Amino acid sequence: MSILSVYQDTHPEQPMKVLTHPEDIGATLAEVGVRFERWEASAPVAAGASQEEVIAAYRPQIDKLMTERGYVTVDVISLNSDHPQKAELRAKFLDEHRHAEDEVRFFVAGRGLFTLHIGDRVFAVLCEKNDLISVPAGTPHWFDMGENPHFVAIRLFNNPEGWVAQFTGEDIAARFPRLED
Structure with a gap:
């Protein structure tokens, strides 16, 4: 189940609100410029599917988003708890x-x-199967895949180089809840 927990940035111990309905999550995030949607595959996706098969199953949605937002690159990332560099990969994304x-x-x-981290609020979005999230350029954020990651995600980029981060140097991410395995 997808969950949005909204915090005051100075009070990581208690969310101000918690939402579990996708429509409510989408509407709340839209207020701060973040896109959140649910997608369904146009064809079944089998466990262990190749990057090409995964992209083909969501091709209509991908093409629409690429045309609408000018994305030039799409790929698939897949990580599981057996990955030998899971701890290093997790650490790479945990800082704001x-x-x-x-x-x-x-x-x-x-x-x-x-x-x-938008203004004086922190929006923790637990994304699960069928969730699309688009974090606008310049938005401070971090990502946690958990100690034992398990996810397959389609990534879209404007930059052909892919993921390029500018770290803020702030320690806020360490004060907020992480993904529990």
Whole structure:
């Protein structure tokens, strides 16, 4: 189940509100410029599907988003608890950072926790299968895949180089809840 927890940025111990209905999550995030949608595959996606098969299953939605927002690159990232570099990869995304482009992820399987720091609020979005999130360029955020990651996600980029982060140097991410396995 997708969950949005909204915090005051100075009070990580208690969310101000928690939402579990996708429509409510989408509407709340839209108020701060974040896109959140639910997608369905146009064809079944089998466990272990190739990058090409995953992209083909969501091709209509991907093409629409690429045309609408000018994304030039699409790929698929897949991580599980057997990955030999899971701890290093997790650590790479845990500190607050921003990007010069939108960070767009669609969860084909599994889950991940995107946490956004917008103004004096923190929006922790637990994304699961069928969730699309688009974090606008310049938005401070961090991502937690958990100690035992399990997710397959489609990524869309404006920059052909892919994921390029500018870290803020703030320690706020360490004060907020992480993804529990």
